Amino acid sequence: MKDRFGREINYIRVSVTDRCNFRCIYCMPEEGILPKDCGDILRFEEIARFLKAIAPLGISAVRITGGEPLVRKGIVDFIKMLRAIPEIRDISMTTNGSLLAGIAEELKKAGLDRVNISLDSLNPEKFQRMTRVGNLKDVLDGIRAALENDLSPVKINCVVVKGFNDDEVADFARLTTDNPLTVRFIELMPVGEAARGKMETVSQDRITRFLGMKLEPVKYEEKGEGPAVYFKIPGAKGYVGFISPISHHFCARCNRVRLTADGKLKPCLDSEDEVDVKMLLRESASDEKLRQVFIEALAKKPAGHKMNVVPFERTKRNMCQIGG
Numbered sequence: 147m148k149d150r151f152g153r154e155i156n157y158i159r160v161s162v163t164d165r166c167n168f169r170c171i172y173c174m175p176e177e178g179i180l181p182k183d184c185g186d187i188l189r190f191e192e193i194a195r196f197l198k199a200i201a202p203l204g205i206s207a208v209r210i211t212g213g214e215p216l217v218r219k220g221i222v223d224f225i226k227m228l229r230a231i232p233e234i235r236d237i238s239m240t241t242n243g244s245l246l247a248g249i250a251e252e253l254k255k256a257g258l259d260r261v262n263i264s265l266d267s268l269n270p271e272k273f274q275r276m277t278r279v280g281n282l283k284d285v286l287d288g289i290r291a292a293l294e295n296d297l298s299p300v301k302i303n304c305v306v307v308k309g310f311n312d313d314e315v316a317d318f319a320r321l322t323t324d325n326p327l328t329v330r331f332i333e334l335m336p337v338g339e340a341a342r343g344k345m346e347t348v349s350q351d352r353i354t355r356f357l358g359m360k361l362e363p364v365k366y367e368e369k370g371e372g373p374a375v376y377f378k379i380p381g382a383k384g385y386v387g388f389i390s391p392i393s394h395h396f397c398a399r400c401n402r403v404r405l406t407a408d409g410k411l412k413p414c415l416d417s418e419d420e421v422d423v424k425m426l427l428r429e430s431a432s433d434e435k436l437r438q439v440f441i442e443a444l445a446k447k448p449a450g451h452k453m454n455v456v457p458f459e460r461t462k463r464n465m466c467q468i469g470g
């Protein structure tokens with residue numbers, strides 16, 4: 147369905163937990179966040195019920211995110227519940243990949259179509275510095291398992307942070323030469339930790355200069371619902387993409403809303419506006435009521451973010467509580 151700016155909304159990003167086994171410097175405070183009590187988090191049955199109710203409004207793509215979605219027990223059965231909703235054609239997940247190797251096959255069998263895996267450094271020490279606790283090998287094993295189990299296209303999300311990993315972008319891009327991977331460089335957004343830590347964004351133009359290689363603009367032939375733009379190193383097997391919310395404002399093409407783990411419908415990543423659907427679900431609201439509330443929430447969707455205007459702390463939530 148269309149929002150008040152005429153944008154077709156067909157994609158929902160569902161955060162299934164605010165917990166995570168990593169502490170990425172731009173996403174989580176070192177001490178972690180105080181996780182919500184179990185009772186405050188939507189049960190998988192509740193999320194599935196909500197999605198089933200709103201899918202007929204035109205929601206056909208669901209992305210499972212977090213926190214880290216693979217730390218939540220029962221995720222395989224949740225994917226089966228989503229697969230049973232006929233209107234939903236694309237089920238994807240954004241994950242740090244560290245637990246993927248052990249579960250990729252089950253996820254695929256349950257009906258997960260594809261994964262995007264976050265990876266900010268190819269150097270083990272630097273990787274650990276950026277995630278504070280992560281082990282690079284686990285993520286590389288996860289990427290391999292995703293490819294072996296055809297959770298494709300497998301996309302690598304690399305958030306470029308000035309002074310941390312901007313020297314590695316060419317190494318990342320070269321991964322696409324011989325591997326059927328899509329590597330995407332993401333501009334850091336001043337949200338939560340990233341704003342508090344005063345970390346600096348590296349713009350798409352600057353990343354392109356650092357890459358120092360020929361990139362051909364291409365039509366992306368793989369599945370994708372997001373704002374990335376895509377290129378190819380001539381002759382490469384994979385793609386190089388950019389997600390540039392700061393330098394290439396893409397909100398006019400926005401197609402999504404978010405559901406947080408604690409049951410709030412969030413019409414925009416960069417807004418405090420939230421609509422409580424947990425209460426409705428627990429009061430046994432009808433499907434019609436859920437659809438009505440979804441439509442009301444959509445009416446609050448802004449034209450776009452204001453990160454360029456107010457470049458400091460954005461929302462009360464950290465990114466791990468929004469889902470990216």
Ligand SMILES: Nc1nc2c(ncn2[C@@H]2O[C@H](COP(=O)(O)OP(=O)(O)OP(=O)(O)O)[C@@H](O)[C@H]2O)c(=O)[nH]1
Nearest residue numbers: 240262303332369370371372373389391402415470
């Ligand atoms: N500003 C803004 N950034 C977003 C939005 N959605 C995703 N992003 C950014 O894009 C990054 C990658 O998102 P993913 O979770 O991989 O999902 P996607 O790019 O929508 O997925 P595809 O369907 O594979 O294209 C996130 O980590 C965010 O940094 C959005 O609505 N607004």
Ligand SMILES: C[S@@+](CC[C@H](N)C(=O)[O-])C[C@H]1O[C@@H](n2cnc3c(N)ncnc32)[C@H](O)[C@@H]1O
Nearest residue numbers: 212213214240241242264303334335340465470
């Ligand atoms: C919040 S994480 C949740 C899913 C999973 N834990 C992961 O890391 O893929 C989703 C995405 O948000 C990105 N992200 C987190 N904070 C960000 C920020 N301030 N700016 C841009 N992207 C950010 C992460 O790099 C990751 O790709």
Ligand code: SF4
Nearest residue numbers: 166168170173213242
């Ligand atoms: S980006 Fe993902 S893996 Fe890193 S701390 Fe945030 S939720 Fe965890």
Ligand code: SF4
Nearest residue numbers: 397400414415450451
């Ligand atoms: S910042 Fe808000 S309006 Fe812009 S693309 Fe993201 S969710 Fe859409």
